[in-house]
Amino acid sequence: MPVSTSTPSSPLPDSTEPEEAPTAKTAPAEPAEEAARTAKTAGRGPAEGAGDAGDADEAAGDVDEAAGEATGSAVEPAGEAAGAGAAATRPAGEAADAPGDTAKAATDADPAPATGDAAEAQEATGDAAEAKEPAGEAVGEAVTRPAEDAPEVAPQDAAGDASEDAADTPGAAGVVAEVRWWRWRSRHPRAARVVWWTVTVLAFGLVLGALLLPNRISGLQVNRFTRLPVEAIIGAALLLVLPRRPRTVVAVLGGVLLGALTVLNVLDMEFTEYLGRDFDLVLDWGLLDDAQSYVADSMGRATAVGAAVGLVLLVVLLSALMALATVRIGNLMARDTRRATRATLIAATAWVTCSVVGLQIADMPVASHRSADTLVKKARQVRQTIKDEATFGKEVRHDTFGATPADQLVPDLRGKDMIFTFIESYGRSAIEDPVMAPGVDRTLGTSTQALAKAGFHAKSGWLTSATYGGSSWLGHSSTLSGLWVDNQQRYRSVMASDHLSLTKAFKKTGAWDTVGVMPGIQKGWPEAKYYGLEKVYNAFEMGYQGPKFSWSTMPDQYALEAFQRLEHGRTDRDKPLMSEIILTSSHQPWAPIPKMVDWDSLGDGSVFEGIEKDGRKASDVIADGAASKEEYGKSIQYSVTALTQWLERYGTDDTVLVVLGDHQPIARVSGDNASRDVPISLVAKDPKVLDKIAGWNWTDGLRPAHNAPVWKMSAFRDKFLTAYGSTPHPTG
Template identity: 30%
Template sequence: MSLSPEQSGRRLRAVPGGVRVLLTLLLLNGLFLALDIPRHAGPGPGWLAWEAVVLAGLFAVLPPITARVLERVVAAALLALAVLALFDALARVSLARPLNVYVDIGLLDAVFRLLTGNLPTVGVILAVAALLAVIGLAVWALARPVVPRGAGFVLLGAGLAGLAGHAVGVEPPRTAAPAVALVTEQVDGMREARREDRALAHRLEEDPRLAEPRPLEGLAGVDVVVGLIESYGVSALEIPRYAEVIEPTLEDLQQDLAAQDLHVVTGVMKAPVAGGQSWLAHATLLSGVAVRHAGQYRRLQERERATLVQDFAATGHHTAMLAPAITLDWPQGRWFGWDRILDRDGMDYRGPPFFWVTMPDEFSWWRFEQDVRPDPQGGEAPVFAMLALVSSHAPWTPVLDVLDDPDAMDDGRVFHEQAGAGPAPEVLWRDFDRVRDHYAEAVRYSLEVSGHWARDHVDEDTLFLMPGDHQPAALITGPDPSWAVPVHVISGDPDLLEPFRARGFHDGFELPPATGDKDIPGFEDLRDWLHEDYTERP
């Protein structure tokens, strides 16, 4: 039988005042401390939230009518903070960085749908309902004065003193101000993003290298192919549980390449993003400008600018972009000026999709070699191409078998045989250890089929770059990962690799010795590297 508000109030008043204060403070304190969970990837070091002490004192000293009004204000504020903390947690898990509302407002829905699409819907709904119930109960109880006003002033004073101490960094141990920290982090993030935006705008206006195409004479007549391996970061080779799956494949590829008199060097570069937003990594690599969020992406495309696409076109290359994940109209892609863009429909794939993955990477490489690499005009123009591979994109299920048989590929219908392979995402993602295992296998698959393309089609007139596009989500890497990715470069001409060796790349597929993130060159450096190092054929 449900109780009326009057009956609930009588029962509350029947509880001794000290107990009511303690219970209410504990409930409210727990809510505020929960706001700290995203920043610490678990419970924070604080045991007492000063905001809870301030509110307990404030409600005690206010007249009942004012307290009722404040009750609704506090409930709304707590709900807003809880939602902010929730999306902060999602951003840290999926993008490996804190939420920045200023730059991420357009991504919140996509991030939420991506993660909830891989988790049980009922569980998500129950968690949200429980959060709302706890917030409502805490504020309703707090709005009923339960201590003398004198004690309320003591609580209020202590809480304000604690917040002041927090502001100057002299607060007692085991105390925190989670709500203040959460809001401050957003304000600081907005200021930093606006500073970066101003710096980018200045460079786009003032840097002459961004205005006109610059031919790459040293790569004239050379096919330059960039095959971006989705979610392939240095963690894949540094964390033992992934390395033990991936390194044997790289060792086999090393032997296969050597048997074909092909050479490989490996280095690391820093992607502008982690966990997702691959298009920002693509734009950074092509433009020579660090593009870290959607606003900067839009600013880059406000007017015509030169990128590697125009540079290679000026060198005499046919340019092509293969983007099998693109399923809608893509005007942003056309801005780069590719001679040809093959999206999902343009790939003419008739096999099954595999959840988020529209088609296997092995098919993408086959389609590239069949329809793109040959000069479409019937001549001998070299190609500059980028392939945004997708098989190692979350949710990492299913992991396909490698066919390694071009004659069987046709239009992709052969992959129907593997359509039911592997668990559905909502099943797989109930066990994060299995998710991590599937991640390693998915990256292994993408590296294997990309390496097989290199084995069969790279020659002395080909420069093949095989970088990761970004690190995977923090669920895979752990908190606060490096944003570096492996970059493998393969060619039949060892001289074409010499400039990369001079930049610190090592022979083979092994990563060079680790350095601090600040010393790792970024994707934005690649365009200048090519111009500095390939003014003539090495």
């Protein structure tokens, strides 16, 4: 006996009126028949009058697809799912038991939907046919139509029972959710339409935003987002030609890729802001841990952990939202391929036209391929990084002074106490920026005069740092190794090599004791071997009991006094001393900043308690450009004052000081287009020491002239060794 396929006037699948059950058991409808009935349901009902045909179409397609995919080959008791309470179950496989009835049912089926609904019906039928899973369709039948031999029940009760029983079926939770969503949107058509349009617009906005997002903070302007990305056109064309399942897979992968691209662009923004360069996909992952440590030291461990967890969750959420957005767009295109194809062709034509004629909006080309350029650039960067390792290895093996005998290294400095001091973030901007320069220049002038009264004189120039905004160790190693060390891979290669460092040259002679004063070191530091330092004083070995000043473990004044107490002031020494000192008080976030106290009152550092409490909070400065500039300038003044006062107080006729910056401060302070130059000064009492570098044409005093010579940091080692009598004996 044929089964009627007529559909109710309501789009609710649970509102179908059951046919009066015959005495004999009737074979179930074929999947194709059920798909046609579902298609008609999607195309008729109140949704049409409300102008919501697109919504009804979308929900019908989603229900059919979800039902088919959720269950696969599961066996569904159709009578139970309809709330009939029958004891016996009917396997889905029985749908193929009555071919004769099936053929007759197909013949008796209602005619095709009206012309206005043809597209929706065709799409729903196409989706169902594409699934080709009889078992899944049987579950769909159980959810959408009560069993024919079941007692008649109210439509609302049938829907509730169907939802409850279907929830007990493994894999059917998605079907239940779809039914509930269908019921809600049928009761609230206007709200459903608002939700539908909102989600759709957000999906398109997310995708286009990801494709057009710049990788510089300064690029976050409206004109960057008024462009037509070619990647969107290519993606749309690909989704149009794919069947449903491959289309979904490609859409998900595309969404995840867009999420990853967005993360890379944000990393580029932050690395450019803090380090003056893009994020390196091969080398920079380890710096993220350093960034977390910096936040912990500056703003507390709880803040650092919370920020790390929040960022991880944000990345996961972003990838998920991107995937959902691309899947939604793909489904919308598939439901009206004719319109989607036409729109894609129009967009492609517009892109080519704009590209050829060079059309611009607010000085930005309309035709965009930014995301493709980013991927190509990153791929090229990865290749270059891998290639650089082998190339740099050859540079490391070649050393102009690698085989120089000990007695031919720095003979003109024998008997001198040599001090190499790096001041954190001391860059050209501190001396030449109109906001910061007045205070810093005043301090440099005052300090030059005070040193002259004590018998010291200075000459100053510029070095171009291998780093910017951070990664101080790259600046230290470039200066002392004579190699251009501008990334972590190069740094590791140098530290593992026998390439002679400037400080190790003093140890190699056997004529100096060598020490390091490193208040910023709070863990093991194997680099001491490369630098030839016999003893290194870290943050925990100088007796400091005062407060931390944000990232800096102790004020520079205290670190210098500890150096005097522990090493420089010793009277039992039978050799001069070569020292490397890293001053940290001018490290970002430049709040709070220590102040100078009486040298005789330093004690164990407890005297700084009140100064730290009265200082500005890091959270008030770290994101404020104007405040950062102001406090940065003050921190440089403090560090220069502490060092020059120490030299006035404890320097001798044999003291020779080389003081320089390691890098410029971050872009928020130095500016987007600042140079990488840092000042360097050589200070001594013995005029012969300064005469040796007369040919360098450096400026007298601690402040280098604007047009003073500029060298790369990597050039300093060889120039210094040559100036003080070292004889080249190359290796490699």
